[in-house]
Amino acid sequence: MSPRLxxxxxxxxxxxxxxxxxxxxxxxxxxxxxxxxVAAEGRTISDIFVEDGEPAFRALEKEAVRQxxxxxxxxxxxxxxxxxxxDTRALLAGERVVHLSMDVExxxxxxxxxxxxxxxxxxxxxxxxxxxxxxxxxxxxxxxAVVPTDGRTPEEVADAVLDALELKEA
Numbered sequence: 001m002s003p004r005l006x007x008x009x010x011x012x013x014x015x016x017x018x019x020x021x022x023x024x025x026x027x028x029x030x031x032x033x034x035x036x037x038v039a040a041e042g043r044t045i046s047d048i049f050v051e052d053g054e055p056a057f058r059a060l061e062k063e064a065v066r067q068x069x070x071x072x073x074x075x076x077x078x079x080x081x082x083x084x085x086x087d088t089r090a091l092l093a094g095e096r097v098v099h100l101s102m103d104v105e106x107x108x109x110x111x112x113x114x115x116x117x118x119x120x121x122x123x124x125x126x127x128x129x130x131x132x133x134x135x136x137x138x139x140x141x142x143x144x145a146v147v148p149t150d151g152r153t154p155e156e157v158a159d160a161v162l163d164a165l166e167l168k169e170a
Contacts, residue, residue, distance in 0.1 A: 002069060003069065003072050004096070005098060006075075006076045006097045006098070007078065008097060008100070009102075010080045010135070014149055014154055015078070015100060016077055017154045018161065019076075022161060023075040025162065026075065026169065028075060028170075029072065029074035030074055030075050032077040033076070045057065045079075061079055061081065065082050065085075065088050066087075066091060083139055089142050093142075097144050098164065099142070100157065101139070101146055102150050145164035
């Protein structure tokens with residue numbers, strides 16, 4: 001049995017907040033692969049990026065996603081770059097995947113695009129735009145549904161996800 005649903009999207013889109021709401025409403029557990037990596041490594045994602053580099057982080061992420069997809073039956077949130085890996089995208093085929101989307105102004109408002117985001121350390125708006133241009137088609141390719149989050153509360157986004165997947169609350 002696989003997850004009830006998988007959330008993808010850029011950093012700061014609200015995957016954790018919305019994922020926890022959805023898990024509560026569906027009466028299932030919530031899991032975030034970024035949290036799995038931090039717990040396993042005993043250090044932050046920013047520290048892994050700085051100390052080991054992005055390729056090392058992506059290898060950890062790929063394995064965390066593989067394990068979570070194989071063992072978690074609730075709501076699963078993936079890190080923003082997890083869909084970059086072709087094997088991960090293949091594993092997502094057949095899953096109920098919801099891409100939570102937002103525009104750059106919403107990203108700035110929500111995250112401040114601060115230093116805690118290792119891929120956005122210099123010129124965050126430009127880098128966020130470039131990341132999204134590179135990733136958008138991958139998010140959309142793996143998604144069963146796309147739910148815009150701009151100007152919506154987490155509760156409204158959760159409602160839209162349930163509607164998009166035609167899921168009923170527990």
